Each structure stands twice: as C-alpha cells, then as structure tokens.
Amino acid sequence: MRRLLSCLLPLAFLLTSCTMGYDSFQTASVVKSRFKDTKPQDFGRDRPQRHPIHGIxxxxxxxxxxxxSVKGSGVAFVFIKATEGKDRIDPRFAQYWNEASAAGLLHAPYHFFYFCSTADEQADWFIHNVPKDVMALPPVVDVEWNPDSPTCRTRPAPETVRAEIKRFMDRLEAYYGKRPIIYTSVDFHRDNLVGYFKDYKFWVRSVAKHPKEIYADRSWDFWQYTSTGLIPGIKGPTDINVFAGSEQNWHNWVAAVKKEGNS
Structure with a gap:
C-alpha cells in the first residue's frame, strides 16, 4: 500500500496542476506581503499573499x-488600459506598452466596454490601436456598470449584454489568436454573468472579501484585491492583482498562451 501511494501521489499532483481551478490553491506557507497598501483589508486565511504571482x-x-523599479519589486505582469468605447484611447497606452516591453514585463491590453456603442465598432477601434504582432498575453475586456460616466450610463438587458460581449470577444479572438480574459465587478457579474462564459478566464474585482464569498459559481484566474496599493516606481495608489495558481501554473499558462499566438 505504501508503495502504491508513493506512485499515485505524484500523478495526482500532475493532474491537479493541469486544471484551471486555481481558486482552491494554497501555498505551503504564507509569504509576507511584498507591497504596501494604504488601506489594507484583512482577508483572513485566504489573503492574496498566499499566491506567489502578483501583478498590476x-x-x-x-x-x-x-x-x-516596478519589475524589481516583484511585479510579474501588467494589464495596461488601451481603449474605451468606439473612439477613446488612453493617452499613455503606447508609452506604457513600449516601456513595459523594454523592461521585460509581461503585459496585456484592456478595453473598457461601453454599451452605447456596438460590439463591432469597439472591436474595430481596439484592433486599430493595439498591435497584433506584440500581443504576449490575451487581451482583456473590462465589463462593469459605469454610473458616473458623463456619456454612457446605459444598462441593457442581460441577454443583450452577453450577446454584445460575446461578439466583441469573438472578434478579438479571431484577430489576435488568443481568447480574451473577462474583467468584471461584483454587481455587474451578479446582474449579467452568473452561470455564463465558463470557458473564459475571469479577472474579478473583490477588495473587501475573498472572491469565493461573493462571486457565485465562478472560478477565477486573476483577483484584483486592492486599489490602494503602493508599488515601487509608481507614484500614488495602484491596483494590485494576484494570479490564482502556483508559480509553475503561471509559467505553464504563459507558455500555452504564447504558443496559441504563434499557431
């Protein structure tokens, strides 16, 4: 029996490491937080510092x-705002994109989705502004309600929301060769996404509780746990995120994503 167990345990570990159910991942020991936070939240035992891969x-x-300085602090990845709606581009996008690349930091662009423009209009705008040949990580679609927007506070029916998001993501996947990541907030997810898009990777915002407590039936891959982080090399507060898996999970996923883009 002892010999049998010794054979089965490595196999079990390999099978587990190949799955994307990272939200149950726990490190062997709790590591000290790498980054300071002006308003730290106590997440209890499931604090984000249990995860080894952090990004902004x-x-x-x-x-x-x-x-x-950012890279030296331990940041492993950067999501950079690229576009918004059908006609807005972040004025720092090209600069940040080139500088992150020069620093050797893995980076991905994100698009803030507006429900006052069609999915095709927004996909055309994103594709026009984000180079195809330097896409290392998948693009991100940021979907959340924006009640303070001066131009678009529209809240379509959930069926319309999902159809528009899907159309946008299909366009990006066809062009860049990578399936987009979905970023969302608690209320938007509750109103529109519960039970849907289970074959997509999710990046969830949850700054007061662990995602498993407030995202119904959702396996997540990235967790934005604070908007008040302090990162060496950046003045002022910065969003900090963790990848849900182990360091080996991270390297495996990055390798797989890069392969997708070259296939």
Missing amino acids: DISKWQGDINWQ
Whole structure:
C-alpha cells in the first residue's frame, strides 16, 4: 500500500496542476506581503499573499513610471488600459506598452466596454490601436456598470449584454489568436454573468472579501484585491492583482498562451 501511494501521489499532483481551478490553491506557507497598501483589508486565511504571482493594472492616472523599479519589486505582469468605447484611447497606452516591453514585463491590453456603442465598432477601434504582432498575453475586456460616466450610463438587458460581449470577444479572438480574459465587478457579474462564459478566464474585482464569498459559481484566474496599493516606481495608489495558481501554473499558462499566438 505504501508503495502504491508513493506512485499515485505524484500523478495526482500532475493532474491537479493541469486544471484551471486555481481558486482552491494554497501555498505551503504564507509569504509576507511584498507591497504596501494604504488601506489594507484583512482577508483572513485566504489573503492574496498566499499566491506567489502578483501583478498590476494601470492607466494614464499612474503618470510617469520607473519600470525597472516596478519589475524589481516583484511585479510579474501588467494589464495596461488601451481603449474605451468606439473612439477613446488612453493617452499613455503606447508609452506604457513600449516601456513595459523594454523592461521585460509581461503585459496585456484592456478595453473598457461601453454599451452605447456596438460590439463591432469597439472591436474595430481596439484592433486599430493595439498591435497584433506584440500581443504576449490575451487581451482583456473590462465589463462593469459605469454610473458616473458623463456619456454612457446605459444598462441593457442581460441577454443583450452577453450577446454584445460575446461578439466583441469573438472578434478579438479571431484577430489576435488568443481568447480574451473577462474583467468584471461584483454587481455587474451578479446582474449579467452568473452561470455564463465558463470557458473564459475571469479577472474579478473583490477588495473587501475573498472572491469565493461573493462571486457565485465562478472560478477565477486573476483577483484584483486592492486599489490602494503602493508599488515601487509608481507614484500614488495602484491596483494590485494576484494570479490564482502556483508559480509553475503561471509559467505553464504563459507558455500555452504564447504558443496559441504563434499557431
């Protein structure tokens, strides 16, 4: 029996490491937080510091960035705002994109989706502004309600929301060769996404509780756990995220994504 167990345990580990159910992942030991936070939240035992891979998301509000300091702090990936709606581009996108690349940081573009423009209009705008040949990680579609928007506060029916998101993602996947990641907030997910898009990777915002407590029936891959983080090389507060799996899961996924783009 002892010999049988010794054979089965490595196999079980390999099978587990190949799945995408990372939200149940736990490290062998709790590591000390790498980054400071002006308003830290106590997540209890399931704190994000249990995950080894951390990253940030940025837009024009981060201003000038010392990318070597960012990379040296332990940041492993960067989501960079690219476009919004059908006619807006973040004025820092090209700069951040080139600087992150020069620093050797894995990065991906994200698009803030408006429900006052069609999915095709927004896909055309994103494709026009985001180069195809330098896409290392999958593009991201940011879907959330925007009650403070001066131009678009429309809230379509859930069926319309899902159809428009799907059309946009299909366009991007066909062009870039990578299936987009879905970023969302608690209320938008509750109103539109519960039970849907289970074959997509999710990046969820949850700054007060662990995602498993507030995202019904959702396996997540990235967790935005604070908007008040302090990152060396960036002035002011910055969103910090964790990847749900182990370091090996991360390397395996990145390798698989890069292969997709070259196939």
